[in-house]
Amino acid sequence: MGKSRKKIQIIILLLIVALGGYAIVSQVWGSGGKPTEGSKAPDFELLGLDGKAHNLDEYKGKAIVLNFWGTWCGPCVKEMPALQAQWEKWKDKDVVVVGINAGEDKMAVENFVNNMNISFPVLLDPNKEAIAKYGISPLPTTFFVSKDGKINKIHLGQLDLATLDKQIEELVKS
Amino acid sequence: MLQEVIAFKNTKCECGHQNPVGTVLCEACGRPLEEEDRESTEVLEMRYDGMARRSQRANPNIIDRIWNFFSSVKIAVYLIILTLIGSMLGTIFPQESTFLNIDPSTYYKDTYGTWGQIYYKLGLTHTYESWWFILLLVMIGASLVICSLDRVLPLYKALSKQKILKHMQFLTRQRVVYQGPIEGTAEDWVKQVSAPIKKKGYRVYIDGNALLAEKYRFSRWGPYVIHIGLIIFLLAVLARGLPGMAMDQHIGFPEGEIKHIPDTSYYLKNEKFTVEFYSEDEMPEEFRNKGKTLPKLFSTQATLYQCTADCDDPTKEPKLKEVAKHNIKVNDPLEYEGLKIYQFDYDMTPTLRAVSPSLVDNKTGKDLGKFKLDIKNPQRIYTVGDYTLELKEKYNDFSIDENGRPVTKTPNPNAPAFLFLIKGPDLPADGMQYFYFPKEIDKVRFQQDAINAKLNGGKPPLELDVNGMGNVDISMSTSYLNIRVDKVMPFIWIGASIVMLGLVLGFYWQHRRIWLRIDNGVLTLGAHTNKNWFGIRREISAILKHMNLDVDEKSLDNGGKHE
Numbered sequence: 001m002g003k004s005r006k007k008i009q010i011i012i013l014l015l016i017v018a019l020g021g022y023a024i025v026s027q028v029w030g031s032g033g034k035p036t037e038g039s040k041a042p043d044f045e046l047l048g049l050d051g052k053a054h055n056l057d058e059y060k061g062k063a064i065v066l067n068f069w070g071t072w073c074g075p076c077v078k079e080m081p082a083l084q085a086q087w088e089k090w091k092d093k094d095v096v097v098v099g100i101n102a103g104e105d106k107m108a109v110e111n112f113v114n115n116m117n118i119s120f121p122v123l124l125d126p127n128k129e130a131i132a133k134y135g136i137s138p139l140p141t142t143f144f145v146s147k148d149g150k151i152n153k154i155h156l157g158q159l160d161l162a163t164l165d166k167q168i169e170e171l172v173k174s
Numbered sequence: 175m176l177q178e179v180i181a182f183k184n185t186k187c188e189c190g191h192q193n194p195v196g197t198v199l200c201e202a203c204g205r206p207l208e209e210e211d212r213e214s215t216e217v218l219e220m221r222y223d224g225m226a227r228r229s230q231r232a233n234p235n236i237i238d239r240i241w242n243f244f245s246s247v248k249i250a251v252y253l254i255i256l257t258l259i260g261s262m263l264g265t266i267f268p269q270e271s272t273f274l275n276i277d278p279s280t281y282y283k284d285t286y287g288t289w290g291q292i293y294y295k296l297g298l299t300h301t302y303e304s305w306w307f308i309l310l311l312v313m314i315g316a317s318l319v320i321c322s323l324d325r326v327l328p329l330y331k332a333l334s335k336q337k338i339l340k341h342m343q344f345l346t347r348q349r350v351v352y353q354g355p356i357e358g359t360a361e362d363w364v365k366q367v368s369a370p371i372k373k374k375g376y377r378v379y380i381d382g383n384a385l386l387a388e389k390y391r392f393s394r395w396g397p398y399v400i401h402i403g404l405i406i407f408l409l410a411v412l413a414r415g416l417p418g419m420a421m422d423q424h425i426g427f428p429e430g431e432i433k434h435i436p437d438t439s440y441y442l443k444n445e446k447f448t449v450e451f452y453s454e455d456e457m458p459e460e461f462r463n464k465g466k467t468l469p470k471l472f473s474t475q476a477t478l479y480q481c482t483a484d485c486d487d488p489t490k491e492p493k494l495k496e497v498a499k500h501n502i503k504v505n506d507p508l509e510y511e512g513l514k515i516y517q518f519d520y521d522m523t524p525t526l527r528a529v530s531p532s533l534v535d536n537k538t539g540k541d542l543g544k545f546k547l548d549i550k551n552p553q554r555i556y557t558v559g560d561y562t563l564e565l566k567e568k569y570n571d572f573s574i575d576e577n578g579r580p581v582t583k584t585p586n587p588n589a590p591a592f593l594f595l596i597k598g599p600d601l602p603a604d605g606m607q608y609f610y611f612p613k614e615i616d617k618v619r620f621q622q623d624a625i626n627a628k629l630n631g632g633k634p635p636l637e638l639d640v641n642g643m644g645n646v647d648i649s650m651s652t653s654y655l656n657i658r659v660d661k662v663m664p665f666i667w668i669g670a671s672i673v674m675l676g677l678v679l680g681f682y683w684q685h686r687r688i689w690l691r692i693d694n695g696v697l698t699l700g701a702h703t704n705k706n707w708f709g710i711r712r713e714i715s716a717i718l719k720h721m722n723l724d725v726d727e728k729s730l731d732n733g734g735k736h737e
Contacts, residue, residue, distance in 0.1 A: 009241055012319065020312030023412040024305050047488035072571065072582045104585050105551055107568050124488075127434055137277070 034135025037154055041066070041145045044130040046100065046123040049110060054098075054123055056149070063171045064145040065097045065164075068136050071104060071112040075158035076140040080116050082161040087120040090168055094147070096121070102139060103128045144171045189341070199224025202337045204344030217733055218347045220702055225328040244313075244320040253317055257310045264301030267293050271300065308412070315408045322401040333391060338381035340689050340700070348689075348700030350711055351732040352718065352725060360692035363721070370720040371688065374713050384691040394704070396680025403672030410665035421659040424518055428525060429649040432479065432494070435657055439485055440513065441494055445475040447653040449520060472520055473503040474653040478510055502655065512659055519654035526587060529612040530645040531638040533558045533596075542636070544645070547612065549587050561598030561636070564605075568592055572611070572620060589616045596636060606630055610638050612646075686710050707731075 035042055041064070043056045056064075067083055069076035087097040097120040101109045106124060113122055125131055134143065144153040144167055152171050159167075185193040185207060187200035198219060199206055206212050206224075218224070227245065234242060243249055267286055270278045278299055282290035297304055345351065356363050360383035368378045368385065376387035414420045418437075427433050427444035434441050449472040454462055461468060479494035500508035500515075508515040532544040543558040556563040571583040572591035580591070590612055597605040607629040611617045626634050640646060684706050690699040703710045708727075715727045 006237065009237055012323070013237065013240060013316075016312070016316045016319065019409075019412070020309070020316070023312060024308045026416055045486050045488060051489065053488045070585055072584050102585065104570070105568075107552060107554070107565065108570065108582065111567055127436070129436055132436065 035133075035143075035151055037151050039151055041143065041149055041151050042130075042133040044100075044123075044125075044133060046125055046130060049106070049113060049122045049124070054121065056145075059096050059098070060149070061094070061147055063095045063147055063168070064143075065095065065168060065171075066134075066143040066145055067097065067099045068102055068131065068134065068139060068141045068143075069099055070102045070139050071108055073139045077116075079140060079158045079160070079164075080118060082159060082164050084116070084118050084120065085161060086164050086168060089165075090172075091120075093172065095168055095172060098123065100125050100130055102131050102136070144168070146171055146174045194226045196226030197224060198226075199344065200341070201225060201332060203339070203341040204337075205341035206343060206347075212343065215347065217349050218344065220348075222325060222329050223332040225332045227324050227328060241320060241324075244317045245324040247321065250314070250317040250321060253310060253314050257307075257314060260301060260307050260310060263298050264307075267299065269299060269301065271303075311408060311412065315405060315412075318401045318405050318408070322398050326395075326398045329394065333394065336379075336386060336388075338379050338386040338689075339384035339691060342691075342693075342698065345689055345691065345698045345700035347732075348702055349707060349732050350699075350701035350703075350714065350730050352697070352699040352714065352730055354697055354723065354725075355695055356692060356697045356721075356723075360695075363692060363697070364690075367690070367717065367721055370717045374717065376686070376688070383693070385689070387688040389686050390683040391685050393679050393683035394685045396676045396678075399676030399679055400673050401676075403669045403674075403676055405669075406665060406672060407669030410662040410669060413665070414660075414662050419659075419661050421657065423657050424654055425657060426521065426652045426654045427474070427476075428527075428652045430527065430647075431649065434492075438513070438657075438659075439481045440497075440510075441479040441481065441492070442515065442655070443477045443479065444653050445477055447474050447520060447651045448472065449522070449651075471503065472517060472653075473501055474517060474655065476500055476502050476508055476515065476655075478508060478513075478515070512661055514658045514660075516656040516658065517653070518656040521652040521654070522650070524651070525649045526590065526612060526646070527649050528647040529640050530647075531610070531612070531640045532645075533561060533563070534637050534639050536633060536635055536637055541641075547592070549590050549612065552592070559598075561596055561601075564595045564597070566593045566595050566607075572616065589613065589620075591616065591620070594638075600635065606634060606636065608634060608636070608638065612640070684709070686713070688714065701730075 041056060045053055045055045048054045083097050099122040101124050103126060109124060138156055142155040142159055143151055146152045152174050153167060185195060185197055187193060187205055189203040191200055191202035193201050197207055267290060278294060282294040282299060293299060301307055364380055364383060364385050371378050371387045376389045379386045427442060429444050429447050432441050432443040450470045452468045452470045457468060477496055478498040480497045481492045482495050483493040484490040485492050498508060498510040502508050502515060502517045504517045526549050528546055528548045530544050530546045533542040535542060545556045545558050552565055554565055569580060569582040569591040570585055570587045572589045573581055573583040575581045592610045594608045595605040596608055609622055609625045611620060611622050684703045686703040688701040690697060701710050701714055711727045711730045714730060715725050718725045
């Protein structure tokens with residue numbers, strides 16, 4: 001009944017704590033849940049209208065306004081000019097606006113973007129994989145992602161220029 | 175017990191053996207160590223053969239205290255009761271995970287009223303994924319491991335180094351006891367008696383005038399085997415929450431389309447979906463003549479592909495390799511390397527995939543050639559004979575908004591519409607605009623001819639025309655499949671089998687031991703088993719009969735609790 005027994009006891013207890021802790025953490029904050037404010041923004045790998053693949057990593061160090069939209073969705077169309085205006089205002093100050101289109105084909109999106117004179121990066125999500133990862137249900141939904149990759153704010157529904165400006169200012173400060 | 179442990183008593187037996195703190199019966203000779211116990215004539219407490227459990231020790235520190243907490247059977251029982259109550263609470267209303275598509279924050283209130291809302295607010299709508307439920311499972315697991323270790327090691331030690339000559343009090347205070355005179359010398363008698371005992375299947379150890387006979391010791395390990403099985407079972411249940419270990423999703427596969435299965439490297443093509451309905455006379459009485467259709471059989475001819483290269487690069491088409499083919503029916507899934515794909519539902523709404531219209535000269539009626547127009551992914555430019563058709567606009571679900579502008583209502587190709595700019599011989603230099611609705615019904619509904627007449631200031635010189643259904647590619651239906659991966663299921667079965675093995679070991683055999691010693695021509699016999707006392711008394715009675723001692727089975731009973 002010497003030191004070796006105590007060591008074994010400690011090892012077993014530590015193993016239980018490690019296994020149990022991992023089980024609880026992975027179950028409660030794990031894959032099943034939608035991302036929430038404060039959690040890490042899920043990564044994606046999507047084709048942009050520029051023909052290149054884009055992921056979250058390439059915007060590292062920048063604050064991201066991630067807008068999920070569709071050409072058929074009225075409020076999305078209405079908030080596009082506001083997003084474009086903010087993109088022009090903030091693009092040199094380490095803020096990037098990214099639009100993720102929900103499941104439409106390239107031509108529909110391309111035509112729309114050309115007609116609206118949108119110049120911020122627009123990505124296509126034909127299989128709605130990013131949509132699923134971000135747990136989007138109503139469109140538009142906008143995620144404000146801070147420089148460290150954490151979700152600062154989730155906005156459901158249409159954004160107007162003033163709110164958007166305020167949100168981005170908060171995002172840059174955070 | 176704790177007080178005794180703290181009191182740090184002298185645990186040396188009169189036989190000279192030094193026992194660990196917490197020992198009840200001397201590890202060597204079986205003499206009770208407590209003064210009080212020695213004066214009693216009650217039947218002995220034989221649990222773990224009177225050995226100290228591992229957790230019983232002097233001066234417990236913090237680690238010992240945690241260890242002792244989990245090694246307590248009482249705590250284990252409380253943990254199990256709490257888990258049972260928790261599981262019961264989770265069954266009051268359906269769990270969130272049983273629905274495919276609901277918003278739980280409103281669903282429970284709308285469906286079950288205030289109680290539903292309270293239930294949701296308490297987090298009971300996802301009981302089995304909650305931190306407290308998993309914590310309870312982890313604690314039960316800890317209790318299982320520590321309880322087992324705490325008992326199995328001392329028990330193993332006690333049983334593997336048993337002293338044959340036991341203290342008199344140890345024998346007379348067993349539940350099965352016999353005392354009486356014998357004839358002949360002690361050594362001879364002991365040798366003689368070993369033959370009938372061996373015949374009963376016992377292993378016999380002799381030490382001069384003392385004898386120990388033992389059988390079915392392995393049944394003592396039954397409970398610990400059950401614990402090992404339960405630990406494997408619990409680990410498997412917990413592992414289910416890890417990414418990639420279990421998946422359960424429902425996906426619609428339109429006929430003829432290769433679709434990616436999210437979170438896997440697999441793609442599936444629904445080659446053909448068929449559904450057969452019951453005819454009126456096959457249906458039960460109550461369904462007849464009510465216009466109801468009951469599907470008899472639905473099945474999906476599916477081909478499974480695995481991506482071999484360029485899987486995550488959206489700029490390239492993934493390279494696919496066919497890995498499996500199966501006709502999926504209800505309860506007859508496609509299975510491939512742990513992936514199971516079940517038939518779940520279907521939707522018979524046809525969707526237009528492609529059309530191959532011909533460019534027709536309106537004056538001469540001459541067919542100038544045809545091209546294939548993919549509804550989902552059309553090209554920008556088509557060339558037909560001397561003409562080029564540039565696709566200017568595309569609407570999936572055509573409609574006119576409040577400002578009179580064409581828009582798309584949904585992303586689904588319910589009413590696809592295309593605006594072409596056609597250039598070529600005998601056409602204006604900046605081309606001719608032409609609106610095209612591939613679906614005949616939309617052509618009429620949205621007045622294609624009127625739109626084109628307006629765009630061109632009169633009937634256009636050219637038009638697009640689909641000649642018959644041969645030039646139309648339609649996906650007739652969508653098959654909904656349930657895609658499941660469950661990598662932990664084999665471990666659940668292994669755990670359950672080990673539990674079963676442990677139950678069999680513990681239930682069908684009993685560890686039986688007989689000790690006897692002869693002092694001055696008097697035989698003292700004591701016997702112990704963990705259950706079926708009737709059986710062991712009967713065996714002893716038969717053995718003694720061989721030695722010409724007629725002892726009634728019942729008279730061997732020395733009292734104590736019987737089970």
